Amino acid sequence: MTEDRGFAGASAYREARQASGSQDRRDWRAGAIGESIVGRLLAELDDRGVRAVHDRRVPGSLGNIDHIAVTPMGIYVIDAKNYTGHPRVETEPGADATARRLFIGRDDHTHLVHAVRSQVRVVLGALDDATVPVRGVLCFVGAEWQVLNGYLIDGVGVTSTDGLAALLAIPGPLDQDRVDALHTRLTAALEPA
Numbered sequence: 001m002t003e004d005r006g007f008a009g010a011s012a013y014r015e016a017r018q019a020s021g022s023q024d025r026r027d028w029r030a031g032a033i034g035e036s037i038v039g040r041l042l043a044e045l046d047d048r049g050v051r052a053v054h055d056r057r058v059p060g061s062l063g064n065i066d067h068i069a070v071t072p073m074g075i076y077v078i079d080a081k082n083y084t085g086h087p088r089v090e091t092e093p094g095a096d097a098t099a100r101r102l103f104i105g106r107d108d109h110t111h112l113v114h115a116v117r118s119q120v121r122v123v124l125g126a127l128d129d130a131t132v133p134v135r136g137v138l139c140f141v142g143a144e145w146q147v148l149n150g151y152l153i154d155g156v157g158v159t160s161t162d163g164l165a166a167l168l169a170i171p172g173p174l175d176q177d178r179v180d181a182l183h184t185r186l187t188a189a190l191e192p193a
Contacts (some may be wrong), residue, residue, distance in 0.1 A: 034082025034141040035066050041161055042069055049176050050168050051183035056190035058122055064193035065119045070183045073172030074133035077119045078164065079112065082141045087158060089151045100153045104143065112138055113156045116123070125191035132182060139164045
């Protein structure tokens with residue numbers, strides 16, 4: 001039997017089935033659910049010209065890219081996280097005002113920002129077209145938001161599903177033929193995870 005690949009949450013669902021401990025299974029399942037929720041959101045935006053690529057392998061690593069949205073404004077690399085708690089940012093003590101860290105509740109999750117920046121570099125390499133903007137977004141599903149639009153940390157957007165939907169629906173300079181061509185290129189260039 002061949003495994004399904006390339007749909008929202010595919011690799012996380014596989015990891016949940018293979019996990020040895022019950023907590024690991026729950027964590028992977030929660031992640032898969034979060035990815036599926038964002039996948040459904042992206043499917044709902046298809047009629048607005050947004051094209052999605054799901055669950056792509058990061059070459060040379062065990063990691064994956066949850067979602068890539070090709071929109072009239074450019075390309076968004078989206079990492080879906082199904083976390084509870086309040087996302088917030090803090091400025092690092094002694095650093096300039098732009099140096100920020102991402103917290104969910106009391107836990108520092110700034111490493112997630114760095115992971116998305118790495119995924120953006122993968123997509124830039126696969127795209128090989130410097131004329132198209134590629135941006136990273138962390139989308140928190142299930143989190144309790146205290147701000148309306150989210151945050152920007154080191155060039156990576158941090159937002160809710162509502163914030164993501166609004167961001168991806170912004171009109172832009174790319175026509176539908178260009179969006180579809182970029183979608184086709186990324187689908188072919190990045191292997192399903």
